[in-house]
Amino acid sequence: MTQTRRAVVLAIGGLLVTHSAPALPQAAQVIKINASKYHFTPDRIVLEKGKPVTLELTSSDRTHGFMVKPLGIDTDIEPGKTTAVTLRPDKAGSYTTICDHYCGLGHTFMKMTIVVEDGGSTALRASAK
């Protein structure tokens, strides 16, 4: 096999997730998350500690927020554009992520969970209820 970059594309729960071979420099993997009143899809993702990942955030109705302070993320998600957030989580745990851009009466219920696991997993996983 050549030393060219190898990429594995996984389809999990309807979400395309890319994963680069560990022997080569890691490109940030991508997870797409859509926001709409009053939920995120998927509403739970699992990341691997120390591995870079890019979250591609979109909104299908109005401006929402995406905030998880322990991971250093706090941004708005505007409809009609993709907001990309790249991170390399360095601490395992379960992090509640909230919409912090007021979007209506159900706003306070709009949240999802980002789980960061210690090494061993080779794929990022996402699930939607």
Place this chain on the structure above:
Amino acid sequence: MKKPVDRRSFLRVAGASLGIGALYQFAPMLVRGAAADEVSGDLQRLNGEAPASFTFAQFSDPHVGFQGAPDPLGTRAFESAVALLNRSPHQPDFVLFTGDLTHDVDDRDAHAARMRLFRKIAGGLKTRAIHTVPGENDAALDGGVLYREHFGESHYSFDHKGVHFVALDNVSQGSPEVGAAQRAWLQSDLARFPASTPIIVFTHRPLFDLKPEWEWFTRDGRAVMSMLAPYENVTVLYGHIHRHDARQIGKVRHYAARSLIFGFNDPATNETKHQLPFDPGDPFKDLGICVAASRRESETAALSMSEIVLTKAEISGFSGMQQMIKGGQAADGSSSDDAD
């Protein structure tokens, strides 16, 4: 020999108990003696007006239009707080409202009706002067357009008896922030004052990270507080969290007023935010308002603050819960959705 009075101790906040009710008390108090007179004179020279005794009240989060669980009484707590304050023999100079005057509703006309109902109830105060800032329920969905139609600008400042008051809007942009334009205005507004000026900021959300995962923070709160850092006597009054909270961060004192609709649980001991349940035996439990008073006392403190809590005494005149619930129907139609 008496100790000299420095400006900070002269103006520090001190608590005082009023025993009943649901009010915060906040006020400048003057001290006696030559040293105090010297400080007072110094402040008058520097600030243009010496601190004088006065009283003001803080009301927060009445959510006019909210109806149903966990509070079936609608505007009753708000109305009772107005009545409670009106019964005071010493009327405050003005009342501050720190946001969520109304409960959000999609229909613009219905929301406008709630704002008019708020004004009608607030108009029952003997104290005619009120100063408001918006909460996200009032202003976050339309950028504050409807709020400004009913209440005027969402950020401004004024001076009162030697104290500079600053109203900050940290909700109208939808996101929890003051924003660059308003921060520039604040910088300009503060520039004309010496560091000794007593400053009271009132806003809706906390200007520090109280509990970010519950949305109890302001994105650019740190930037705002850095602008206030040069000033020796700063107090921030806010709402949003529907519970009493008092803490000092650096030189700045931060006070949250209880709401007038329902309380939230304790962030220090709970993972998840939830509304406190309605107690038919104590319908105003966890609710309150905030009254600020100043009075000449002993040898200390120019600013003082204390809390009073609404009790069952405030619902005297009602024959019972059924009558209260029946009487609590809002005139404009109301909702029982979750409130922030």
